Amino acid sequence: MTTKEHSMLLQKQMIAGHYDALASAREDGKKVVYTFVPGNLNELVRSFDLLPVLPEINALQSGMRKLSGEYIAEAEKHGHSEDVCTYVKCDIGMLKKGNVGPTGKPLPKPDLLLLSYTGCFTFLKWFELLREEYGDVPVAMLHVPYQANGRIEPHQRDYVVQQLRTEVIPKLEQISGRAFDEERLREMLRLSARAEDDLVWTMESAKRTPSPIDAYFGGVYYIGPIFSAFRGTPEAVEYYAALRREVEERLEAGAGPITPEGPMTREKYRLVVEGPPNWTSFREFWKMFHDEDAVVVASTYTKVGGLYDRGFRHDPGRPLETLADYCLGCYTNLSLPARVDLIERYIREYRADGFLINSVKSCNSFSVGQLLMLRQIEERTGVPGAFIESDLVDPRYFSAANIKNRIESYLQMLDQKQGPASLPVRIDGGAAA
Amino acid sequence: MTLNELLALARSLSEDIDLVAVARWKERVPGRKAIGHMPTYVPRELIHAAGMLPVGIVGGGDRLEIIRGDAYFQSYICRIPRSTIELALSHRLDALDGLLFPSICDVIRNLSGMWSMLFPDRYVHYVDVPQNFDAAVGGMFWRRELEQLRSDFERIAGVTITDDALRTSIAVYNENRAAMRDLYRARSERPWIYPMSESWHLLRAGNVLPPEEHTKLVRDYLALAPGQADRRDQDRSRVVLVGMFCEQPPHGLVLTLERAGCYVVDDDLLIGLRWLQDDVATGGDPLDQLVDAYLHHSAMSASRYEPDGNRARSLIASVDRNAADGVVFCAPSFCDPALLDQPMLVAGLDRKGIPHTEFKYSEDTGQFAVIREQAGTFSDSIRLWSGAAGS
Numbered sequence: 012m013t014t015k016e017h018s019m020l021l022q023k024q025m026i027a028g029h030y031d032a033l034a035s036a037r038e039d040g041k042k043v044v045y046t047f048v049p050g051n052l053n054e055l056v057r058s059f060d061l062l063p064v065l066p067e068i069n070a071l072q073s074g075m076r077k078l079s080g081e082y083i084a085e086a087e088k089h090g091h092s093e094d095v096c097t098y099v100k101c102d103i104g105m106l107k108k109g110n111v112g113p114t115g116k117p118l119p120k121p122d123l124l125l126l127s128y129t130g131c132f133t134f135l136k137w138f139e140l141l142r143e144e145y146g147d148v149p150v151a152m153l154h155v156p157y158q159a160n161g162r163i164e165p166h167q168r169d170y171v172v173q174q175l176r177t178e179v180i181p182k183l184e185q186i187s188g189r190a191f192d193e194e195r196l197r198e199m200l201r202l203s204a205r206a207e208d209d210l211v212w213t214m215e216s217a218k219r220t221p222s223p224i225d226a227y228f229g230g231v232y233y234i235g236p237i238f239s240a241f242r243g244t245p246e247a248v249e250y251y252a253a254l255r256r257e258v259e260e261r262l263e264a265g266a267g268p269i270t271p272e273g274p275m276t277r278e279k280y281r282l283v284v285e286g287p288p289n290w291t292s293f294r295e296f297w298k299m300f301h302d303e304d305a306v307v308v309a310s311t312y313t314k315v316g317g318l319y320d321r322g323f324r325h326d327p328g329r330p331l332e333t334l335a336d337y338c339l340g341c342y343t344n345l346s347l348p349a350r351v352d353l354i355e356r357y358i359r360e361y362r363a364d365g366f367l368i369n370s371v372k373s374c375n376s377f378s379v380g381q382l383l384m385l386r387q388i389e390e391r392t393g394v395p396g397a398f399i400e401s402d403l404v405d406p407r408y409f410s411a412a413n414i415k416n417r418i419e420s421y422l423q424m425l426d427q428k429q430g431p432a433s434l435p436v437r438i439d440g441g442a443a444a
Numbered sequence: 445m446t447l448n449e450l451l452a453l454a455r456s457l458s459e460d461i462d463l464v465a466v467a468r469w470k471e472r473v474p475g476r477k478a479i480g481h482m483p484t485y486v487p488r489e490l491i492h493a494a495g496m497l498p499v500g501i502v503g504g505g506d507r508l509e510i511i512r513g514d515a516y517f518q519s520y521i522c523r524i525p526r527s528t529i530e531l532a533l534s535h536r537l538d539a540l541d542g543l544l545f546p547s548i549c550d551v552i553r554n555l556s557g558m559w560s561m562l563f564p565d566r567y568v569h570y571v572d573v574p575q576n577f578d579a580a581v582g583g584m585f586w587r588r589e590l591e592q593l594r595s596d597f598e599r600i601a602g603v604t605i606t607d608d609a610l611r612t613s614i615a616v617y618n619e620n621r622a623a624m625r626d627l628y629r630a631r632s633e634r635p636w637i638y639p640m641s642e643s644w645h646l647l648r649a650g651n652v653l654p655p656e657e658h659t660k661l662v663r664d665y666l667a668l669a670p671g672q673a674d675r676r677d678q679d680r681s682r683v684v685l686v687g688m689f690c691e692q693p694p695h696g697l698v699l700t701l702e703r704a705g706c707y708v709v710d711d712d713l714l715i716g717l718r719w720l721q722d723d724v725a726t727g728g729d730p731l732d733q734l735v736d737a738y739l740h741h742s743a744m745s746a747s748r749y750e751p752d753g754n755r756a757r758s759l760i761a762s763v764d765r766n767a768a769d770g771v772v773f774c775a776p777s778f779c780d781p782a783l784l785d786q787p788m789l790v791a792g793l794d795r796k797g798i799p800h801t802e803f804k805y806s807e808d809t810g811q812f813a814v815i816r817e818q819a820g821t822f823s824d825s826i827r828l829w830s831g832a833a834g835s
Contacts, residue, residue: 090653090790092783094520099784128575128749135575135749136784142753143788152575152749156585156723157553159570170585172574227717347557371519375780379525380517387561398516 016269018254022235025250027114027242028217029360036062040423042186045121045141049315050129050155050180050338054199054325055241059187063240064118066137070101072113074290082108083405096133096373097405099140100195107142121148122186125179129155130315130343131376141151151182155338161349162176163339171335183333197267197327199243201409207238209251211319216258217308218361221278221436223261225268227307228297231288238316243325267438270301279304280422283357285350285384286369286377289401292409297400303422311350321353342379343376351387358392367418367426372408395428397421447668451642454661458648459653461508463529465652466539467498477601479567480537481544482528482552483690484747486571487734490593493613493657494601500651500717503527506694506808508631513717516558522778523806525555526693532563534820542601546716548690548747549780567600569593573575575749577739587735594731612628618723623662625718628710632668632766635707636677637669640685641698647693647714683769683824685711686759686789687775687782689745693805700812701772705823709766712745719743746781756792762800769826772819773802799826 036043044056045064073079082104083097089107091100105111112118114120124145126138142150142318153174156167180191213233217226224230233254241247261267267275271294282300284307300307316342317323328334338344345353358366368385370378385396399417402408445453457465463478470476478497481488488574490497503528504510514528531537543566545556556570572589574582594605627646631638647664650658669675685701689712701708706707724737742748744758763771771793793800801822803815 012751017720090787094778095780095783126749132547132553132747133780136746136781139750139755139788140784143755143791150751150753152751154582154749156572157547157570159553159556159572165586166588168579170574170576173581173584177578177581178576346560347554348561350557352559372518375521375550375554378518379521379551380516380558382518383558383561421748438651 016257016259018250019232019418021250021253022232024238025241025246027029030112030114031114033062033112033118034063035066036119041225042122043119044123044125044183045138046130047127047131047134048124048238049131049341049343050127050151050153051238051316052125052127052334052338053240054196054203055175055179055183055334056125057243058192058199059183059189061183061187062123064121064140065239066102067098067119068239069105070099071290072099072427073101073105075293076113077291077406078105078113079241079291079404080406085127096137098373099133099137101136103144121147121183124148124150126150126155126337127153127155129153129338130157130341131374133376138438140238149182149186151179153179153338154342154406156351157346158339158344161346163336165331168332168335171338172331176330176333193330196330200325200333201292201331202245202248203243204326206242206247206251207317207319207324209255210234210237213228213251213254213258214309214313214320216262217306220263220281220362221265221267221438222281222306222308223258223266223268225270225275225297225300225307226313227288227310228270228293228300229268229312230307230313234313234316259344265438268306270297272298272301274438275301275304275306276438277304278306278438280365280425281306281308283307283309283354283361283363283366283393284353284369285366285381287312287315287371287374287403289409290404291406292411295411296409297413299418303419304381305418305422307363308363311342311354314353316324318353346382347384351384352393354384354388355391358388358394362392364429365394365397365421367399367421370398370400372400372402373405374403395421395424445664445668446575447665447672450661450665450668451461451645454642454645454649454665457481457652458645459505460505461504461535462654463499463539463652468498469497469654470539473485477541478539479544479597479600480540481541481571481716482546482548482555483714484546484548484716484745485547485573485738485742486544486716487590488655489591489610489613489617489724489734490605492616493605493610494597494603496541496597497654498599498640500686500714501531501537501543502648502692502714503807504531505692506696506810508808518810520778521551522691522776523808524776525551527807528555529562532559540566542569544569544571546571547573550562552690567596569596573738577751578645579736579739583735583739586738587731590731590734591798607730611726614724614730614733615726615752616655618726620650622723623666624650625657626663626666632709634677635682635709637672637675637701638666640711641695641702641710642669644695644713645700647717650714650717657680672687678789679827680705680707681770681823682707682709682766683823684709684712684759684762684766684771685769685774686771687773687779688713689747689785690714691776691807693774694807696812697774697805697809697815700816700820704816704819705827706772706819709768710762712743715743715745746785754792755788760792760796760798770799770801772822773800774803775802777804777806781833
């Protein structure tokens with residue numbers, strides 16, 4: 012970014028520090044747990060003084076650093092199908108090439124694979140594949156049932172809690188050599204809830220016009236710490252407090268989102284976006300929106316690690332049950348009708364002009380049904396939608412010209428629909444010339 | 445009935461994408477209901493015990509033109525959901541009073557939500573099988589799911605499913621599974637008598653027939669097939685076919701493999717019908733028995749977590765048990781479970797020195813020349829080199 016926010020620098024330090032800690036984990040006598048972002052049990056893992064590694068984060072970081080194409084090719088060379096998830100292949104390829112992490116430092120082997128099978132079938136196969144690669148590494152399997160009925164059923168919660176008690180915690184105790192400390196977990200959950208409050212405030216600031224944030228491209232940075240290794244830590248609380256202060260300042264100043272191209276000066280379109288971003292051309296993708304004065308005011312991808320904006324908070328009063336509810340409530344664990352309901356609410360609550368689906372080839376959990384979702388949302392809201400296709404980290408599936416053309420055409424269509432009365436809002440509050 | 449007549453019947457049933465047989469079954473007794481299910485495991489006994497007909501839905505195969513179904517799916521998604529939507533939109537599934545979606549993968553999972561949005565008046569249920577196999581944990585969860593299904597089926601059928609009725613249905617399905625086990629055993633022992641191109645139809649007939657009738661069909665076939673004088677052993681390689689547990693290959697693909705010199709001695713075709721590997725106990729609490737059978741006697745499949753860390757074990761056991769010469773990976777394009785599983789299975793086979801080859805299909809694949817060439821080369825290489833390697 013041309014204007015680095017304090018919070019962004021803070022996050023960069025946090026991430027670099029975490030990768031440093033991983034690189035020296037063996038020397039420091041630290042054990043390492045690999046796990047997934049949706050439904051991650053960061054507080055529980057941290058309460059045993061274990062270090063989390065999130066292969067999806069490694070993959071997306073590799074995508075942003077233009078390393079993923081090479082890793083995917085390596086995995087395909089070893090027999091992994093061109094048809095399957097590129098996060099998996101990026102991870103396997105990175106492993107085959109020495110398991111050097113995105114910051115250039117080696118990643119330690121896992122001491123435990125914590126298979127939080129939440130909202131994505133591929134997770135199950137991913138860690139079975141890693142188990143095959145690493146040999147004797149134990150796996151703790153946490154099967155999180157699907158919210159097919161659009162709500163958490165009591166027996167689903169019981170099932171997850173029982174698995175925490177009988178499968179996950181015993182294995183964490185075993186590899187850490189420490190007994191489960193419920194009070195320590197409660198304390199971390201308290202910290203989680205504080206950070207979650209500030210995250211929600213930040214994301215909901217986009218309800219203001221003009222929005223001080225971009226809730227998709229900027230949003231993926233905002234969710235970084237809380238969806239990954241930092242939820243439940245004092246660093247996360249500090250980060251989200253700093254982020255909130257920044258956004259408050261921008262609100263007071265009437266300033267808009269900060270983008271890699273500089274601060275946005277106009278807000279012409281307010282959009283809701285469904286689906287993950289493309290990581291290999293992330294900046295180019297964002298610029299396409301920036302160039303059209305389009306701001307994303309709400310997104311579903313920023314809910315894959317929890318729907319805090321719908322009221323969920325980690326609750327220290329019921330530590331295992333709250334972890335279960337967290338796992339069950341992640342966005343990709345919602346039924347399709349519930350996802351449609353959520354997007355409809357976002358369009359209304361954030362007064363969006365349009366919504367766009369970025370359908371990624373890698374992720375059937377997100378992608379299957381999106382064409383029907385598009386129609387349903389259009390029918391319910393009267394707001395036209397757009398549909399583009401790309402991938403997570405496979406550079407072969409990002410066609411910049413096609414995507415740019417599609418976005419521009421869509422926004423022109425919105426112009427025609429809205430008519431001349433719709434003027435862009437200058438970021439200082441008035442209508443732009 | 446002659447063998448040819450029996451096979452003609454089996455073929456008509458296996459190709460019955462209009463569910464004519466189901467509609468006729470319903471017409472015979474007014475008020476009858478039928479519950480469909482997508483591939484892999486659902487507890488068919490519960491549907492049967494409610495007096496309803498369980499109906500396996502396996503997409504449209506190569507006999508259905510997709511007109512509207514493609515509009516619902518991106519190009520990189522497998523074919524079975526689009527053809528299943530097509531079947532429904534073209535009213536070919538109207539005989540069904542509900543549809544179950546087992547937890548195979550994210551495609552079928554999300555299809556359950558699409559179904560509830562497209563057909564809001566129809567019964568839809570996502571069958572979330574446990575991936576934890578501890579009786580007190582996964583077993584308890586599965587029992588609650590079964591209780592929910594029991595309650596749903598009672599409501600749809602307007603009956604009470606008594607424990608005795610459920611025990612009777614368990615016994616009926618035990619016989620059905622035993623017949624299918626016998627079919628596979630016979631095919632493995634004498635594949636020239638019981639070729640896969642015939643058992644393909646026989647198994648698929650089980651999607652639309654009541655289990656009692658299906659059991660009889662399989663038993664009759666087992667009795668009739670040896671009477672064909674022209675069925676003689678040929679110099680072919682014995683292969684296990686893997687990857688077809690959900691979207692089905694076209695029948696032409698199976699014929700192609702046979703013509704390319706392969707005896708298919710085991711496969712995972714319609715594994716859901718044969719999911720429980722042993723008889724389910726008919727004493728005690730029948731729901732508990734179904735739970736126990738699922739936890740401890742399930743088939744290994746790509747959709748099921750393998751807690752012991754050896755994905756290839758059951759495949760290697762099949763190769764050994766059936767004296768197979770090699771494995772053919774035959775998976776649908778874009779099938780996450782099969783294609784993500786494959787590297788682990790390949791690694792296991794390589795460690796054992798078991799030959800293998802692989803290709804992909806979609807249910808409407810119409811060109812088999814490349815597959816024939818590949819399978820023929822594989823079969824030839826096994827016959828030519830396996831002996832040499834062992835000598």
